Amino acid sequence: MCIRDGPEYTPDGAWIYFNTERFSPGSAQIARIRPDGTGLEQLTFDERVNWFPHVAPDGSRAVYLSYPPGTRGHPADLPVELRLVEGDDWRSARIVVTLPGGQGTINVNSWSPDSRRFAYVDYPFESAR
16 A cells, blocks of 8 residues: 555554555545554545545544646645535535645644644745746
8 A cells, every 4th residue: 555645544544544645646645544544545536636634633524635637655845725624524625715735734733732723834935036
């Protein structure tokens, strides 16, 4: 299996969330698997390149970084979206913010302990001269 980056356990330890190119080579999607290696499941199914899923401490929601279609790897300095998943409804993730960012925006879990907020980094970048 090609786990690209950012594996993370759910608070209850039942799942490991990560991004992978297993389902769409060259375009990372979010997936999860049980710690014993069973139950592999693709969660995102769009043309965007999705990275760094982070589950809230209470397990009620998750956030992930979504790159433009065709992005290779997880570079900095691109217009990206942060998408929020409520419950386990990954197909209905909503865009919370569109911002200049990429590598470094939400590489690590930054949910508040009460699961109400998460922190992220946006960084303006200069256009090519």
